[in-house]
Amino acid sequence: MRRTEVAVTWIPCLCLLALAAVPGLQAAASWKAGVSRIDITPNESIWMAGYASRTKPSEGVRQRLFAKALAIEDSAGIVSVLLTADLGGFRRDVSQRIAARVTAKYHLPRERLVLNSSHTHSGPVTTVGRYSTYPMNDEHKAAVLRYQGQLVDKVVEVIGTALESREPATPSYEQGFAGFAVNRRRVGHREYPGPTDHDVPVLAVKKADGALLAIAFGYSCHATVLSDYQINADWPGYAQEAVETRNPGAIAMFVNGCSADQNPLPRRLVELAQRYGDTIAIAVDEVLKRQMRVLGGPLQALYEETPLPFRVPTKDELKGRLSDKNRRVAEHAERLLAILDEGGELMKEYPYPVQVWQFGNDLTFIALGGEVVVDYSLRFKKAYGWEDTWVSSYNNDVFSYVPSLRVLNEGGYEGGGAMLFGTLPGPFRAVVEEAIAEKVDEFVKRTGGAK
Ligand SMILES: [Zn+2]
Known part of the structure; x- marks a missing residue:
């Protein structure tokens, strides 16, 4: 429940809690859910996304990569799909291909599909632009395009499987803590304020018999423990494995947070990636053992691309x-x-995807595009409720970094320096934070949140 509502709706809330305590009753009355996974490990050597310094394609597979889909249907029969993937990111072109096919095949409108990526720096490159960050030759690019085709097919397929497997279910939500994310802008600038967000949001979906169907969890931290030539999902991959080992039968999904300026430190050892994975899994288990808040419906959704202007x-x-x-x-x-x-034009603004899902009065899920710095997570949770606001990024289009005004003014890699690697004219104009905040605020209000 929203903290501001406690005083005025105390008695109805108690009734709701009483209802929720009756096993199966609320589930049968309101939600359905289906979950599915598909292996998206590249079947050949391929250039790896994340580090511009790599000089050759992958040389093996340390850990399988997966795409996972959670289809959730509210009491009105409206279906939404959360898709997570062990990938560096879905770029705009790939997301558009997936969304178009999903809409055509399953009649799922754009606002009902979230495409989130873990941002592993040990997964495949998925797009080939005219100018690449990576020194790929034609053969390397052909492998990426082959992979892209397979990826789109598989994502569409796994969404279909999740949709088909819907059954009565109950979603609930709470948060834990984990502490290994470090504000990486302090590396070299210890004087910086260095905010972090150590919350571990957990969305648990249980079947009518009480068994766990899906466990979606978040954290704000780059997946950059490892940097070699072995394909793997970095700490989020180990975290998902560990959550599933601890909760047999459930599918674990990592939903990336506002990780742009957050690194897992120290790093560079497989043992550390595993340890951080275990840390998250323990934090998730602590949440699962508590009484979690059952989410009410309906699930309201909005999606729009809002223009963010560059300093051209x-x-x-x-x-x-x-x-x-x-x-x-x-x-x-x-x-x-x-x-x-060549007579071309520089981009004047970026079509920035903003998406909000509102679960009744119980949870505001804000899904932002790009690599978003942690300031946004803290800002939106402060604005809409620390207990019932989940801010994620790396959704729908992972095109570059999205600084807050503070980070923009400080400058550096996340402030605009990263745009030097592509063809974005960047950095963003000072309006960037308020432009995003305004759209998010509009969406939160239109979906019935933050009353
Ligand atoms: Zn990054």
Whole structure:
């Protein structure tokens, strides 16, 4: 329940809790759910996403990668699908292909589909743009395009399987804590404030007989423990494995949080990836053992792409940068000038995907695109409720970093430096945080949240 509602709706809330305590009653009356998984491990050597410094494609598989779908149907019969994947990210082009097929095949509207990625830095590259961050040759690019085709097919398939397997179910929600995420901007800048979000949100879905069907959990931390040439899902992969080992029969799904400026530290050892996975699994188990809040319906959903404006450099500015001592700055200017010389245009703004799911009066799930810094998670939880707001990012289009105004002003990699790796003209204009906050606020209100 929302804290602000306690005083005015105390008695009805007690009644609801009493109802929820009767096993199976609420489940049969309101929700249905289905969950499914599919193996998306590349079947050949492929370039790996995450680090620009890799010089060759993958050399083996340490851990299988999965896409998992949770289909959830509210009492009005409206279905929504949460899809999570052990991938660096779904880019806009891939998301659009998946969404178009899912809408055509299963009649699922765009706002009812969340495509979340763990941002493992040891998964395959999934898109081939004109300018790649990675030094791939034609053969490497062909492998990526083959993988992309298989990935789209498999994601569409796993969503179908989850939809078909719907049965009466009860979703409930609570949060735990885990502490290994470190604000990585303090590495080299110990004077920075370095906020973190150590909450571990848990959405548990139980069948009518009380058995766990799905356990979706979140955390705000990059999946960057490992950096070698073995395909794996990094700490979120080990976390999902550990949650499933501890809860046989359930499918565990990692929903990425606002991890842009958060790193698992220390790192670079397989043992650490496993340990962080175990840490999360223990935190999830602690939550599962508690009395969790049963979520009421309906599930309201909104999705929209809102324009985020860039600070676009002039042609003269770009020419001036060609002699910059920083190789990345000069190369970025070269790429942008090539676009202009061919009669092309630089992007003036980014179509930024914002999505909100509202579970009755009980949970606001905010699903943002891009790599979002932790300030947004803290801001939205403060605004809409620390206990019943779940802020995730790496949804629908993982195109670049999304700084808060503070991080934008501080500068550095997450502030805009990362855009030097592609063709975004960046950094974003100062309006970035308020533009996102305004859209989120509109959506939260329109879906009936934060009353
Ligand atoms: Zn990243």
